[in-house]
Amino acid sequence: MLQKWRRRIYQWAQKNSMWVIHFNTGGCNGCDIEILDMLTPRYDIERLGILAEASPRHADVLLCTGPVTLQTQDSLWQIYSQMPSPKWVVAVGSCSNSGGIFIGSETTLGGVDKVLPVDLYIPGCPCRPEAVIEGLIQLRERIGNDEAH
């Protein structure tokens, strides 16, 4: 019973205070610029309780942009493994969803789901800040419903 209540309290805190880390797995930077836009006063994601975090050890959500390349796959896995559980992965942009324009390239593996379990896919090339914010709000609802890795 105590475990259950403790879990509920953690869930409530995480749902209302998502700490997000961003990693570019090899994209063109278009999606990254849109993610940076979310931090500007125009979008101001902190008003929604979402904080951009630099350390994976303090992050709940991993926002990935770009296709996974041979060069970044180990770093991607390392960042994910350093995040405390429960944790969530969001694939931002077409490249991150499926490989996008890099499909068929000999130096890319494809989308982020080739390496990590992805919880949410946000399409677009590039993905607009409004779409990323909408996705994070949807993820917040799922955190409240106890869907996690």
Ligand code: SF4
């Ligand atoms: S989805 Fe488009 S903008 Fe985003 S990294 Fe890929 S090519 Fe660049």
